[in-house]
């Protein structure tokens with residue numbers, strides 16, 4: 223099922239939790255909603271589920287207006303971070319719950335429910351654990367039961383809100399690849415909320431990046447990482463150096479270097495040039511001479527800190543394995559093989575930070 227979100231808005235008091243969000247979710251894709259705490263991810267997911275009525279805008283499921291449909295009529299499966307299973311029910315009963323509560327003509331015979339539970343236990347690789355109670359399962363197993371329960375009703379879309387958020391790092395990583403494999407088998411349209419960049423980039427077909435109730439960019443993991451559309455995305459997905467810049471004819475002066483252009487530049491001035499550490503190249507000749515302040519090697523990669531001359535701007539540089547053994551104090555030539563140019567914020571705005579870095 224494809225989902226079209228059009229100009230969705232939601233306020234809590236005066237606070238705009240969703241501020242004109244439009245997004246197309248393709249049928250069968252695994253889309254991550256990525257953003258810092260408070261950016262509106264959960265509100266958007268709840269609006270999709272029918273748990274949070276939007277103030278304005280529309281949600282279309284396969285072209286039909288679903289904005290006012292009930293939770294049940296949407297046939298969405300959910301898994302939340304702390305989605306408590308029913309403690310007094312064993313795993314089988316937990317998984318069967320959504321089928322057991324059906325009444326009338328919609329109700330399946332016992333044998334069909336039992337067969338579906340067997341199928342789901344196999345799908346989430348928990349065969350043999352059907353008679354256990356939630357307290358007898360690990361955190362990761364519990365979330366797999368929660369997922370089986372969400373899948374039992376044959377949902378049209380799967381909505382996952384930080385489903386692995388409470389688990390430790392290794393279990394999280396294992397469940398991530400497991401979920402990806404499960405998604406590839408079921409082909410179900412899936413929306414996955416996370417504030418963890420690595421999780422989003424590793425797991426998703428496409429990533430929608432939210433910031434202050436708005437979508438900053440939607441694209442494949444490679445697109446949002448390699449071609450960030452805004453200063454926020456640069457800072458939130460990966461690392462970035464910010465270099466002061468101003469217009470110079472058709473080009474730019476960037477931390478003391480002249481880029482002749484013509485360049486496509488924003489209308490504003492002054493500007494900033496954004497360069498990821500691995501997008502610097504070190505060679506014989508370059509735009510800048512950088513004095514190396516520190517050199518670290520880890521796992522074959524080299525991490526350099528350099529002061530660009532004569533501007534005095536300090537940058538982080540990451541070089542792939544095989545780079546020569548540079549030494550602190552040495553002067554090297556640097557070029558940026560990829561960059562972004564944006565207006566410099568008027569106030570001294572702190573750069574976008576990673577998870578939990580925003581309000």
Ligand code: ATP
Nearest residue numbers: 234237239257258259260261262263264265266417
């Ligand atoms: P997190 O990663 O911390 O869960 P999030 O991106 O999912 O954050 P939301 O839960 O969607 O963010 O919240 C967006 C904003 O709306 C936050 O500032 C939050 O405090 C506010 N908010 C959410 N639900 C309510 C509510 N029921 N009443 C008032 N404010 C709310």
